[in-house]
Amino acid sequence: MKAALLQITSSDQPDDNLQMLRGMVRDAAAQGAGFVLTPEVSNCVSTSRSHQEAVLEPEKGNTFLAGMIEEARAQGVWLLLGSIGVKTGDADGRFANRSFLISPQGEIAGWYDKIHMFDVDVSETETYRESAGYRPGDRAVVADAGFAKIGMSICYDLRFARLYRVLAHAGAQILTIPAAFSPVTGAAHWESILRARAIETGCFVLAPAQCGTHAASTGKQRSTHGHSLVVAPWGEVLLDAGTEPGVYCVDLDMAAVAEARRRVPSLTHDREFTLDQ
Numbered sequence: 001m002k003a004a005l006l007q008i009t010s011s012d013q014p015d016d017n018l019q020m021l022r023g024m025v026r027d028a029a030a031q032g033a034g035f036v037l038t039p040e041v042s043n044c045v046s047t048s049r050s051h052q053e054a055v056l057e058p059e060k061g062n063t064f065l066a067g068m069i070e071e072a073r074a075q076g077v078w079l080l081l082g083s084i085g086v087k088t089g090d091a092d093g094r095f096a097n098r099s100f101l102i103s104p105q106g107e108i109a110g111w112y113d114k115i116h117m118f119d120v121d122v123s124e125t126e127t128y129r130e131s132a133g134y135r136p137g138d139r140a141v142v143a144d145a146g147f148a149k150i151g152m153s154i155c156y157d158l159r160f161a162r163l164y165r166v167l168a169h170a171g172a173q174i175l176t177i178p179a180a181f182s183p184v185t186g187a188a189h190w191e192s193i194l195r196a197r198a199i200e201t202g203c204f205v206l207a208p209a210q211c212g213t214h215a216a217s218t219g220k221q222r223s224t225h226g227h228s229l230v231v232a233p234w235g236e237v238l239l240d241a242g243t244e245p246g247v248y249c250v251d252l253d254m255a256a257v258a259e260a261r262r263r264v265p266s267l268t269h270d271r272e273f274t275l276d277q
Contacts (some may be wrong), residue, residue: 001147003035004028004249005228007241009212010039012046012219014055014064022071027247029075035145035252036077037208038068039228040155040180041097043084045210048219049133056095058087065100073106078145082178082208083114083154085134094135099152099178101143110143112152116160122184130156140166148173148254151203155179158193158207161200168201168267173257175203179225180210186225191237198231202261204252205231211243233260 006024010017021038028036043064046052057063064084072079081100088096097114115138117131140163141152151172157163158177167175175197181190198205211226228241230250241248261267 001035001252001254002031002033002249003037003206003230003252004031004033004247005206005208005230005239005241006036006038006247007209007211007226007228008039008042008245009214010042010045010210011215012044012048012051012055012217014043017043018064018067022067024247025068025071025075025077025079028249029077031247031249033249034077034147035080037080037176037206038082038178039208039210040083040178041085041210042082045180045214045222046216046219047222048216051218052085052095052133053093056085056087058089059098062086069102069106072102072104076104078102078104078147080150080176080178082176088135090135092135095133096137097130097134097154099154099176101145101150101152103145109145110141110150110152112141112154113137113139114154114157115140115163116156118156122182126182126184128182140170142167142170142172151175153177155181158197161197164197164201164203168203172201172203173254174252175201175205177205177207178209179207180222181225183223183225186227190225190227191229191240194229195231195235195237198233199235200266202233202257202264202267204233204257205229209241211245233257234263
């Protein structure tokens with residue numbers, strides 16, 4: 001299976017981002033990709049709650065989602081729409097950060113809401129309160145793509161190892177980790193943790209990422225780390241996309257999953273234990 005990671009610099013305008021991504025999906029398919037992946041918040045990178053309220057849509061009737069479904073069907077590819085912000089109808093007005101796995105027939109084969117919210121103070125000038133605008137999900141998801149079982153996650157989930165072990169035990173062979181990672185934490189931790197998740201589980205890790213400085217019509221601009229990464233089950237980095245937008249392809253040999261797990265069968269060695277304090 002050839003996978004294509006789409007590294008992009010989304011603006012805060014969903015219509016513009018949709019047109020950009022549809023063209024990139026076509027490019028990926030033309031290069032022979034059968035599995036195409038986009039980053040976190042592909043539809044809108046924005047720090048403005050009021051702007052998000054104005055441009056985001058519910059899942060039902062969602063223009064961005066419908067356009068990406070149409071493109072997956074037209075190109076005959078599996079598409080991991082890394083995530084989009086969607087309105088939920090929650091009383092507190094918070095959105096969901098939702099990932100979709102779309103089949104070549106244009107069907108939603110799985111969806112996942114980001115569980116762990118990025119509420120951190122990276123520095124005195126760089127702070128995030130994702131939970132102020134987005135409500136966390138509460139369900140882990142393994143979706144069947146035919147060629148592999150996909151364990152779905154999003155960005156900050158990466159730091160919570162237990163989630164990925166649960167996904168691997170549930171049959172996941174590929175872990176998808178679409179992201180819009182901070183440049184500071186990205187430089188310090190991104191590759192190290194992605195490689196750890198692959199090694200711990202014997203899974204391929206596919207992590208399409210946002211990059212660069214994101215145009216904002218309202219609110220403060222954001223910058224993201226880039227470096228979309230593909231890591232093999234044994235921990236080798238197969239692809240590092242650097243910091244420029246583009247379509248980045250890699251061939252996946254799914255036999256590598258079984259081989260890594262045969263060599264170090266740690267998934268069969270979990271044991272219950274107690275904690276003395």
